[in-house]
Every structure is written in C-alpha cells, then in structure tokens.
Amino acid sequence: MDIELITNILFATIRTGTPLILIALGEMVCEKSGVLNLGQEGMVLMGAVLGFIASVVTGHAGFGILAAIFAGMLMSVLFGFLAISLVSNQVATGLALTIFGIGLSAFLGAGYVGMAIDGITAWEIPYLSDIPIIGKILFSHDPLVYLSWGIFGLLFWCFKSTRLGLTIRAVGENPEAANAIGISVMKVRYGAVLFGGAMAGLAGGYLSIAYTPMWSEGMSAGRGWIALALVVFASWKAERILLGAYLFGAASIMHLVLQGLGFEASPNLLAMLPYAATIIVLVVLASDAVKTKLSTPLALGQPYRPQV
Amino acid sequence: MKRIELKEITKRYPGCVANQSVELSVSAGEIHALLGENGAGKSTLMKIIYGVVKPDEGEMLWENQSIEVKGPAHARELGIGMVFQHFSLFETLTVAENIALSLPKAEAKSLDALKKRISDVSKRYGMQLDPNRYVHTLSIGEQQRVEIVRCLLQDVKLLILDEPTSVLTPQEVETLFKTLHQLSDEGCSILFISHKLDEVRALCDNATILRGGKVSGHCIPKDTTTDEIARLMVGDDTPLSEDYKKATGGEPYLTITNLSYKSEDPFATPLKDISFDVKAGEILGIAGVAGNGQEELLNLISGEETTTASCVKFAKKAVANLTPEKRRILGLGFVPEERLGRGAVPDMSLEENALLTGYQGELTNKGWINTTKVKAFAKQIIEQFNVKTAGSLAQAKSLSGGNLQKYIIGREILQNPKLLVCSHPTWGVDIGAAILIRHALIELRDQGAAILVVSEDIDELYAISDRVCAICDGELSPVAPTNEVTINQLGKWMAGDFSPSDTHSDTASAGPLANVGGLS
Numbered sequence: 001m002d003i004e005l006i007t008n009i010l011f012a013t014i015r016t017g018t019p020l021i022l023i024a025l026g027e028m029v030c031e032k033s034g035v036l037n038l039g040q041e042g043m044v045l046m047g048a049v050l051g052f053i054a055s056v057v058t059g060h061a062g063f064g065i066l067a068a069i070f071a072g073m074l075m076s077v078l079f080g081f082l083a084i085s086l087v088s089n090q091v092a093t094g095l096a097l098t099i100f101g102i103g104l105s106a107f108l109g110a111g112y113v114g115m116a117i118d119g120i121t122a123w124e125i126p127y128l129s130d131i132p133i134i135g136k137i138l139f140s141h142d143p144l145v146y147l148s149w150g151i152f153g154l155l156f157w158c159f160k161s162t163r164l165g166l167t168i169r170a171v172g173e174n175p176e177a178a179n180a181i182g183i184s185v186m187k188v189r190y191g192a193v194l195f196g197g198a199m200a201g202l203a204g205g206y207l208s209i210a211y212t213p214m215w216s217e218g219m220s221a222g223r224g225w226i227a228l229a230l231v232v233f234a235s236w237k238a239e240r241i242l243l244g245a246y247l248f249g250a251a252s253i254m255h256l257v258l259q260g261l262g263f264e265a266s267p268n269l270l271a272m273l274p275y276a277a278t279i280i281v282l283v284v285l286a287s288d289a290v291k292t293k294l295s296t297p298l299a300l301g302q303p304y305r306p307q308v
Numbered sequence: 309m310k311r312i313e314l315k316e317i318t319k320r321y322p323g324c325v326a327n328q329s330v331e332l333s334v335s336a337g338e339i340h341a342l343l344g345e346n347g348a349g350k351s352t353l354m355k356i357i358y359g360v361v362k363p364d365e366g367e368m369l370w371e372n373q374s375i376e377v378k379g380p381a382h383a384r385e386l387g388i389g390m391v392f393q394h395f396s397l398f399e400t401l402t403v404a405e406n407i408a409l410s411l412p413k414a415e416a417k418s419l420d421a422l423k424k425r426i427s428d429v430s431k432r433y434g435m436q437l438d439p440n441r442y443v444h445t446l447s448i449g450e451q452q453r454v455e456i457v458r459c460l461l462q463d464v465k466l467l468i469l470d471e472p473t474s475v476l477t478p479q480e481v482e483t484l485f486k487t488l489h490q491l492s493d494e495g496c497s498i499l500f501i502s503h504k505l506d507e508v509r510a511l512c513d514n515a516t517i518l519r520g521g522k523v524s525g526h527c528i529p530k531d532t533t534t535d536e537i538a539r540l541m542v543g544d545d546t547p548l549s550e551d552y553k554k555a556t557g558g559e560p561y562l563t564i565t566n567l568s569y570k571s572e573d574p575f576a577t578p579l580k581d582i583s584f585d586v587k588a589g590e591i592l593g594i595a596g597v598a599g600n601g602q603e604e605l606l607n608l609i610s611g612e613e614t615t616t617a618s619c620v621k622f623a624k625k626a627v628a629n630l631t632p633e634k635r636r637i638l639g640l641g642f643v644p645e646e647r648l649g650r651g652a653v654p655d656m657s658l659e660e661n662a663l664l665t666g667y668q669g670e671l672t673n674k675g676w677i678n679t680t681k682v683k684a685f686a687k688q689i690i691e692q693f694n695v696k697t698a699g700s701l702a703q704a705k706s707l708s709g710g711n712l713q714k715y716i717i718g719r720e721i722l723q724n725p726k727l728l729v730c731s732h733p734t735w736g737v738d739i740g741a742a743i744l745i746r747h748a749l750i751e752l753r754d755q756g757a758a759i760l761v762v763s764e765d766i767d768e769l770y771a772i773s774d775r776v777c778a779i780c781d782g783e784l785s786p787v788a789p790t791n792e793v794t795i796n797q798l799g800k801w802m803a804g805d806f807s808p809s810d811t812h813s814d815t816a817s818a819g820p821l822a823n824v825g826g827l828s
Contacts, residue, residue: 181384181396294400298399
C-alpha cells in the first residue's frame with residue numbers, strides 16, 4: 001500500500017467515526033446521569049430527516065444542522081417526559097422511541113428520497129492543512145468533525161474537573177443522596193437527556209447533510225445501537241469513546257479496502273471485523289474491574305421517584 | 309435562646325400516622341436526644357426538619373422565626389446539617405469532591421483550597437481525614453467523619469445525627485462524643501437520634517421520647533435510669549430484662565480451617581487465613597464493623613460462594629465446594645442480613661417464602677408441592693413466633709422489618725437445623741421482637757444446635773453468645789469465652805489490634821459504655 005492510500009484510509013476513518021462519536025458522547029452524558037436512553041437510533045433518524053428537509057427548504061446546510069439538533073431534542077423531551085416525569089420504564093420507553101423515530105422519519109422523508117443538496121463542504125484549516133499527510137488526514141474535514149473534537153474536549157474537561165461533571169456523576173451514582181444534598185435530580189437528568197438528544201440529532205444531520213448529502217429510509221444503519229454498545233464498552237469514558245469510534249471507523253474502511261484489493265476471505269467474515277476489533281480492544285482496556293466499576297453509573301436505568 | 313421549635317407537627321402516610329402532634333424544642337448549644345423504637349417516627353421527624361419531607365400540619369420555628377423548610381438545600385442555608393444513618397455519599401468520588409458537591413458554588417471553587425479547609429477542620433475536631441481518598445476505600449467510621457466534616461464546613465447551627473453510633477467501634481464512639489461535646493461548647497445544637505440508652509445517658513442534656521408517632525415523654529437522661537427511659541420507649545407490656553445462662557457446647561460442628569479467599573467482586577474484603585469452630589450447643593458471636601469481611605465469610609459458609617472443599621467442614625464433612633442446597637440438606641439454616649431480597653422474596657406470599665427454604669423436607673413429594681402442609685407450616689411459624697401479619701397469604705414486603713425477621717428466623721429454626729448462621733439477627737428490630745428472637749436462639753442452642761451469630765450490636769453479642777471474637781479487614785481475632793473478654797478488648801479486636809493484652813486487669817475501667825446487660 002502506498003502513502004496516498006493510507007492517507008485516504010485514515011481520512012475516511014475520521015469521517016466514519018464522527019457520527020458514532022457524536023451519538024456516543026451524548027449517550028454517555030445521559031447514562032452518567034443514570035438515564036438509559038435506548039432511543040438513539042430513532043433520534044438520529046429524526047435528526048437526519050428533519051435536517052435534510054430543512055436544508056432543502058431553506059437551501060442552507062447550516063439551518064439543516066440546527067433543525068437536526070432541534071429534532072433530536074424534541075424526541076428526547078418526549079423521552080424525558082415519559083421516563084423522568086412519569087417514571088416509566090427506561091428500557092421500554094427508549095425502545096418505543098426508536099421504533100417511533102424509524103417510522104416517523106420514513107413517513108416524513110418519503111417525498112425527499114433521491115433529492116440532492118449541496119451539503120456541507122470541507123473547510124481546510126489554513127496553514128495546518130498544508131502539512132504533508134497529517135494536514136490531509138486531520139485538517140481537511142467539514143466543520144462538524146472539528147466540532148466533534150471540540151465537544152469531546154469540553155466533556156473530557158467537564159467530567160474531569162468541573163462541578164457540573166461531579167453533579168452529573170453524583171446523580172447517576174446515587175440520586176437519593178444527591179437529592180439529600182440539595183441537587184435537583186430532575187433538572188440534571190432532563191438536562192442530560194436533552195444533551196443526548198441534541199447530540200443524536202446532530203449526528204443525524206451529519207449523516208444526511210455532510211457525510212452522504214441525501215436522505216434514504218433507515219440511513220443511520222444501526223449506528224445508534226453501535227454507539228450505545230460503544231458507551232458501555234468504553235466504560236463511560238470520553239477518551240475511550242473517541243478511540244473506539246475511530247477504531248470502528250478504521251475497521252469499517254479496512255473491510256472495504258481489503259475487499260477491493262481482492263483479499264481472499266468471505267465478505268461476511270470481513271464485515272464482522274469492525275465489531276470484533278472494537279469490542280476486543282475496549283474489553284481489554286476495561287479489564288481492570290475496580291477502575292471500570294468506579295466509572296460505571298451505579299443507578300443507571302433506575303427510575304428516581306422523589307419522596308413527598 | 310431556642311434554636312428550633314416544632315409545634316403540633318403531624319405527618320400521615322397512607323395506612324399510618326408517622327408523627328402526630330409532635331412537639332420538640334432544642335436550645336443553642338444543647339445536646340438533645342430523640343429516642344424511640346423503630347417505626348416510632350424519629351426518622352420522619354428528622355426528615356421534616358431537614359426539608360426532605362413536608363409535614364401535613366404544624367409549625368416550625370427557627371431561632372424564634374416561623375419558617376417553612378423548602379428542601380435540603382434551604383435547610384443547609386439556615387445552618388442545619390444532617391448525618392444520615394445510611395450515608396449520602398458518592399463512593400466513586402473522593403472525599404474532597406463529595407464535600408465540594410454539597411457546598412455553595414462560591415466556596416467550592418478551588419478544590420485545593422477546599423482540601424486545606426477539610427484538613428484543618430478535621431484536625432481541629434480530632435477526626436482524621438484524607439481529602440484525596442476515594443470514599444469507597446474508607447471504613448464506615450471514616451465515611452461518617454466525611455458526613456460530619458461536610459456539615460461542619462458550612463457553619464452549622466443544628467447538627468442532626470441519625471443513629472450515628474450503630475456503625476462504630478466503642479473507641480470510635482468515644483472520639484465522636486468528644487467532637488460532639490466540643491461542638492456544643494461552641495454553641496452548636498445537636499439532635500442525637502439513638503436507641504442505645506447508655507450512650508444517650510453519657511452524652512445528652514435532654515431527651516424527647518417518641519412512641520407510635522407521639523411524644524411519650526421527656527426526661528433528663530443523666531437523672532433517669534435506663535429502665536425508666538426504656539419503659540417510655542416500649543410501653544408497659546413488654547418485658548425488658550434478659551439474662552441467659554452461658555453454655556460450653558460439645559463436639560465442634562462447624563469447623564473452618566485456614567480459610568483465605570478473594571472474591572471476584574473488586575469491592576469485597578479478602579479473607580486472610582481464618583480458622584475457628586462452632587460447637588454443637590453453643591452460640592459463637594462474631595463482632596465487627598460492617599464491611600470487614602463478614603459478608604464474604606457468610607457467603608462461604610452458606611454456599612453462595614465456593615472454595616477448596618476442606619476449608620469449611622460440617623461435622624468433619626468437607627463442604628466448601630457444595631452448593632447452598634446440598635449444605636441445607638446437611639442441616640444448615642441461614643438468616644442473611646438483608647431480609648427483603650435474600651431472606652425473603654418481597655413479592656411472594658409468606659407461604660411461598662416458607663417453601664423457599666423448606667422444600668427439601670415434607671413440604672414437597674416427588675417434585676409436587678403439598679399446599680396443605682405449606683400452609684400449615686407458614687401458620688405454625690406465624691403463631692409460634694408471634695408474627696403480626698394479615699395472614700399466611702400476605703406478601704413478604706407488607707410486613708414490618710421486625711415481623712419479617714421473626715418470620716425468617718422462625719422458618720429456619722422450625723426446620724431444626726444442626727447449624728444456624730444468623731447475620732445481624734435483630735438489626736432494626738424493636739425491643740420486643742428482639743427479645744423473642746434471642747429467646748428462640750437460646751432455646752435452639754439448648755436443643756443442641758451450633759449457632760453462629762454475626763452482629764454489629766456488641767450488647768447483643770454479650771447477651772447471647774457463649775464465645776466471642778471479632779473480624780477486622782478480613783482477619784479474625786482470637787476466640788474467647790464471652791465473660792472473659794472486656795468490652796475494651798473486643799473494641800480493640802474490632803479495630804484490628806489482636807495483640808494479647810491485659811484482658812483481666814481493665815475490667816473495672818471499661819469506660820462509659822461498659823454497663824452491658826439488661827437492655828441493648
């Protein structure tokens with residue numbers, strides 16, 4: 001393989017990993033507060049379809065992205081109302097949200113299948129993108145890729161050294177105790193769920209406006225589920241989510257490249273590669289049981305009912 | 309000056325009145341005891357003061373101003389601090405992070421400055437504390453210090469402590485009392501909830517006693533005898549005194565030899581080379597602060613975890629690799645610490661719960677359940693152990709803690725076990741039920757069963773066990789006849805100091821907690 005091929009593979013790796021990072025980081029915050037939202041897939045699709053429609057209608061990709069974020073948040077408000085305010089079962093509610101999102105997005109987008117938009121173009125960072133190889137791999141992407149790095153940095157810092165991060169972790173570990181020291185469990189959990197929704201919507205917008213500027217039914221192709229698994233295998237750590245998502249991206253690209261190079265193996269086996277590689281690496285990383293247990297939100301999935 | 313006054317406070321829950329027209333007043337710098345049995349309404353009252361629960365009726369005066377506490381945050385602004393019985397700490401955070409979360413934002417800005425304040429305050433009040441440690445690595449006593457220091461950092465005017473001593477060694481209790489005296493000298497009021505009367509008499513200036521949600525009396529603990537206070541707590545019709553003969557037992561039934569074990573659970577305490585035996589016809593008590601390996605040891609005896617067969621023997625038969633079911637067939641009865649979930653299935657009826665451990669006997673025939681016999685067995689337990697319930701079809705979770713415990717212990721005892729293992733047999737059980745349970749244990753012992761009791765309640769261990777030892781950090785102290793071990797000695801064992809000492813010389817100077825016996 002020559003340098004150019006490797007550069008292209010790494011460039012594509014980052015593009016492929018980005019939607020996973022966005023979804024998984026959102027879900028990580030949500031789960032850190034103790035709420036398990038299995039509705040990612042539905043929220044991503046709703047973000048994708050509404051983002052695409054808004055782009056078509058306004059002619060601006062930027063409005064499309066905003067609409068996508070808004071759509072994700074709208075879906076998560078619905079989830080929050082059921083799972084937090086009405087204390088419904090989080091697993092069942094999340095699954096319902098996914099099914100609802102898949103159906104509604106297909107219905108709304110039916111008239112837009114096959115349409116083309118301009119999409120978001122790459123923004124080559126001046127000077128940095130001129131660096132040989134690295135410039136092409138890291139600094140010639142569309143703005144949403146840079147945004148995903150920004151959000152990663154922000155969350156990493158937030159959970160490492162801010163009171164907000166502590167508060168979210170506290171609520172996810174022991175909501176009763178958090179309430180007893182005066183933290184509003186409801187507010188924190190709603191905030192986290194909304195953030196998760198916004199991120200999932202953004203990921204949907206990235207898919208339909210930047211990654212492949214078009215709409216097709218079920219275009220998220222299970223990324224919501226993969227991101228959910230990624231969060232768990234990454235032990236709720238932002239840096240491992242980043243690693244896992246890029247690993248998954250790289251393996252996905254590799255399986256295409258290997259096929260293209262005429263590699264002698266069943267394509268079905270090769271298609272397993274991304275899943276197997278990601279899971280193995282993250283499981284090995286998480287083998288220290290004590291550290292993993294420390295980062296696991298203990299109250300995950302448990303509804304919280306305030307005392308009266 | 310009155311720090312806080314409660315007037316005519318009433319709080320109703322569906323099916324019961326937790327507090328009825330309760331009056332309480334505490335002056336500045338006063339240490340006030342709130343006494344009562346479980347279910348008397350102490351905790352509800354404290355939650356009302358701390359704003360966790362809203363009263364249905366009544367008025368609260370804070371420094372002579374009528375107020376309504378909107379929530380815990382508001383209570384803390386006023387200067388009310390509370391140390392819960394079940395700590396409200398976050399195990400995956402450090403001490404400093406835990407404390408930072410409960411302080412106003414402005415004060416918690418710099419974690420380094422906060423760490424220094426924590427060190428200063430903990431030194432000033434004689435409570436050693438390292439702000440950098442993770443809470444899950446702290447002992448229960450240390451966790452309690454975190455809770456107290458957390459309150460002290462906020463200029464506290466009223467400190468509420470909910471049964472603070474139930475988790476401490478006697479030495480830790482003395483340290484705590486020194487701190488509390490120092491606080492009250494500085495003008496801080498303290499509300500001390502307990503049902504250990506000796507401690508209340510040693511510490512408190514005044515006491516209010518609750519029974520069944522109502523105030524049943526006031527007293528000055530120093531001038532009142534333990535029996536008089538106990539009378540106010542339990543009412544007139546419960547016998548109070550207990551005095552059991554010690555037994556020596558016969559052949560060892562349970563033998564544990566060189567048991568070392570590390571569980572897969574990363575938070576479990578590894579057991580280090582434990583050896584002891586329990587003889588048929590004796591009660592062996594193991595004292596110790598929770599989390600020092602008791603649970604791991606009991607799991608290995610009950611069969612919930614298995615290890616090299618020869619480490620645990622029932623009457624010389626190696627059993628440590630057997631499942632709980634096989635060990636039960638050999639004559640094991642087991643009363644775990646958690647009643648709901650491990651001792652009984654909350655959503656199942658009492659009959660079904662009776663079947664859960666009794667199914668090997670006559671209750672089943674070739675896999676078929678004999679419902680008549682199950683019903684009869686459940687009714688027998690309910691009658692013999694005076695379980696207050698709506699009937700044998702009531703769900704286990706509908707029973708109060710004490711009644712369910714009577715039911716579970718009854719279920720095990722009526723199967724005539726050769727070895728009965730009880731974890732915290734009377735934890736959270738009121739005095740009447742506790743006495744009944746202890747009587748039943750002694751009776752079973754006299755019939756020749758070997759009994760192992762693990763408890764944090766030292767008074768109870770002194771009352772019923774024939775030999776006693778302590779467990780600390782996975783190691784077992786020497787085992788000695790109960791009447792040869794002073795409470796100081798046992799306290800040292802609980803703290804991990806197993807050195808042989810002046811066992812006989814300091815019997816007389818055993819400190820304020822030494823008048824054991826009579827009532828726990």
